[in-house]
Amino acid sequence: MHRRHLLSGAIAAPLALPAARAIAGSADPAFRFAFVTDCHIQPELDAAQGCRQCFREVAHGHYDFVIQGGDHVYDALEVDRTRANRLMDLYVETEQVMGHKVHHVIGNHDCFGVFPTSGVAPSAPGYGKQYYIERFGPTHYAFDHKGVHFVVLDSIGLTPDRSYEGRIDAGQLAWLAKDLAAQPRGRRIIVATHIPLVTALSIYEPEEWTRTPHNWTNIVNAREVLRTLRPYNVIAVLQGHSHVAETVTLNGIPFITGGAVSGNWWQGSFLGTAEGYMDVAIDGDRVIASYRGYGFRTIERRDVVI
Helix, strand or coil: CCCCCCCCCCCCCCCCCCCCCECCCCCCECEEEEEECCCCECCCCCHHHHHHHHHHHHHCCCCCCEEECCCCECCCCCCCHHHHHHHHHHHHHHHHHHCCCEEECCCHHHCECCCHHHCCCCCCCCCECHHHHHHHCCCCEEEEECCEEEEECCCEEECCCCCEEECCCHHHHHHHHHHHHCCCCCCEEEEEECCCCCCCHHHHCCHHHHHCCCCCCCECCHHHHHHHHCCCEEEEEEECCCCCEEEEEECCEEEEEECECCCCCCCCCECCECEEEEEEEEECCEEEEEEEECCCCCCCCCCCCC
């Protein structure tokens, strides 16, 4: 089962954001970064050309770094090792165009051989998340930048029947609680996850997405994660996976879903969101996110009517 649907649409002109500056009364300067998600690189459909086009634009942005929100390739879930390696090699080579430090988030399509249709045995080298780890390192971690603590989560819960669901496992939840408890009081926190914690997508997602063997739309134990986050100064959660540009604000926290570099898997726009990425500016506790198209043109399809 593929999360792809043939759609098309338009994107609004990107908003102009202020250059980084010092925040009045604060030792921490403002800064900007790019949230680049769902690249789904592949040799077909001019995907590599599209990624390069996007990454060149990011390279010219005044960004301190980039967060890649997952689904680097299309697709490692149901292919053999030769194809999977070809895809990841293509991504790693193409990413160099950005010229910025990149922090990576694991996506479901970044897990190798999980679907039985791949013909890959679970005992095969690189199976599952090891494929991602070989290239990018740990699937969950944290880093600090200019007074903000960034937490990168692994939201891909691999299931015994060789599928996946959105889930933050118990070990990771314990790590998250310990990591946050070690932060100074009031420290600004930004969370990055591939599968969304909070989204309205279930209201408008294509009907075939509701017929998956597990919940592929959002993190099923989101309440546990939100309880862990609640005592802290979380100023934003960045999300990928759904290919829509959407922000849902809950208890003052913006849950920002970052669209997709690949749009509708390199076949036009998806639910009105064209190919693009998020430009994110941090100014004190304010998070200003603007979805930027980069002008890629590919196969046009008629959008669905919801």
